[in-house]
Amino acid sequence: MSSAPPQAAPPLRHETTAGNYFVANYPPFAFWKPEFIPQFEAALNRVPPTLNNPTSTPLGLYTHIPFCRKRCHFCYFKVYTDKDSSEVRGYLDALLKELTVYAGKPVIGGRKPKFVYFGGGTPSYLSPDQLKFLTDGMKRLLSWDEVEEVTFEAEPGTLTDHKLQAIRDLGVTRLSLGIEHFDDHILEINGRAHRSKEIARAYAFARDIGFPQINIDLIAGMVEETEDKWRETVAKAVALQPDSVTIYQMEVPYNTGIYQQMKAGGKLVAPVADWETKRAWVDYAYREFEKVGYTVTSGTTVVRDPAKVKFIYREGLFTGADILSIGVASFGHLSGVHYQNHHEFQPYVDAVNAGKLPVYRALIPSADERYIREFMLQLKLGSVSTEKFKAKFGSDPREHFAKPLATLKEWGFLTNGGDQIGITREGLLQIDRLLHEFFKPEHKTGRYA
Numbered sequence: 001m002s003s004a005p006p007q008a009a010p011p012l013r014h015e016t017t018a019g020n021y022f023v024a025n026y027p028p029f030a031f032w033k034p035e036f037i038p039q040f041e042a043a044l045n046r047v048p049p050t051l052n053n054p055t056s057t058p059l060g061l062y063t064h065i066p067f068c069r070k071r072c073h074f075c076y077f078k079v080y081t082d083k084d085s086s087e088v089r090g091y092l093d094a095l096l097k098e099l100t101v102y103a104g105k106p107v108i109g110g111r112k113p114k115f116v117y118f119g120g121g122t123p124s125y126l127s128p129d130q131l132k133f134l135t136d137g138m139k140r141l142l143s144w145d146e147v148e149e150v151t152f153e154a155e156p157g158t159l160t161d162h163k164l165q166a167i168r169d170l171g172v173t174r175l176s177l178g179i180e181h182f183d184d185h186i187l188e189i190n191g192r193a194h195r196s197k198e199i200a201r202a203y204a205f206a207r208d209i210g211f212p213q214i215n216i217d218l219i220a221g222m223v224e225e226t227e228d229k230w231r232e233t234v235a236k237a238v239a240l241q242p243d244s245v246t247i248y249q250m251e252v253p254y255n256t257g258i259y260q261q262m263k264a265g266g267k268l269v270a271p272v273a274d275w276e277t278k279r280a281w282v283d284y285a286y287r288e289f290e291k292v293g294y295t296v297t298s299g300t301t302v303v304r305d306p307a308k309v310k311f312i313y314r315e316g317l318f319t320g321a322d323i324l325s326i327g328v329a330s331f332g333h334l335s336g337v338h339y340q341n342h343h344e345f346q347p348y349v350d351a352v353n354a355g356k357l358p359v360y361r362a363l364i365p366s367a368d369e370r371y372i373r374e375f376m377l378q379l380k381l382g383s384v385s386t387e388k389f390k391a392k393f394g395s396d397p398r399e400h401f402a403k404p405l406a407t408l409k410e411w412g413f414l415t416n417g418g419d420q421i422g423i424t425r426e427g428l429l430q431i432d433r434l435l436h437e438f439f440k441p442e443h444k445t446g447r448y449a
């Protein structure tokens, strides 16, 4: 008896066109709505049932700092480059007021955060005094006694020795440097504010003062990237011996400067490398890091020593932890409810100052959607334990996802090893488009790269 030959995966969308490629959450943000806010508010006033359980849902804290020195041409975040110090101070006050409201809610139930994350924007845009004011206030409201990790995103050009020391002193354990590239021309043409000299200086001092973990971010496929320049950047990254490296493939969402230029010129294809080239570049970087002992730990990360280097924030996000998020446009998850704050600065600050929660939209995912969310997010790490899923959700993911798993197997991206549902390297490099196979039909948008 002969079996049918395996089917090839559908063709890749070759060029980079405008739109979001990466899957960051589920159900997609387009399904989060203002009309669900009352349900979110009701959830805040309930003690989560898991709090009576010794393995209660861990709590993490995310704080969004929306300021940057300059807007990068590929940036799709809500960032502000024109705020003066009184507006920054007003924003920090608003963050603390917002946290005050949450700290008193039954949903927090006296829990202390296990991890803290400062993202942006550019958290390192803040001065040492502003950072101390903010973090002292946060610690007064929710103790950091049990915090196991504090991550802090930094733009190299904002980091003086004095500021780096202040960041270390406030308890940061994981410094995440937004290097993106080491070539000054590439940095400039893509609108980055920093240059290679600032990278070298900041990295060396950060190492000297003993941050437990330093992660560096790179982007494969920036405007004017070439094979040679990418290889040089990878070599420089390897030479730094960071604890971990996060490598993104350049995407061009609609709200970027690059898309505005495309639109003005009537272009449908972004002036960056195609998806196959970007995957090949990330694969090259992975192989170079593997040669010196690093381990690939997801579709975007390599780690020097996985036994020592953990990323607790990501673990929490991917396994359904409660994440209390504060700040403009930030999104979080509390007691099974997704929520996102106002996108614009003034409505956010005004809502907080009026004593209201600055929430713009929310969603209560169904039990099935929570299952899909956790499975998909964990598949981004390269493999999922079926036993853990059975224990947590009471059903076997091999049965639950029989159809999409069969499709991935047909396409040659699945590795089946005992307890683990695994993804091949080739699959991992395009995992975000494959994840759409797990979406419920009503959530499929049909946009695959």
Ligand code: SF4
Residues within 6 Å of the ligand: 067, 068, 069, 070, 071, 072, 074, 075, 076, 077, 079, 120, 121, 122, 155, 178
């Ligand atoms: S530094 Fe980051 S957040 Fe700021 S503009 Fe550039 S990409 Fe956006």
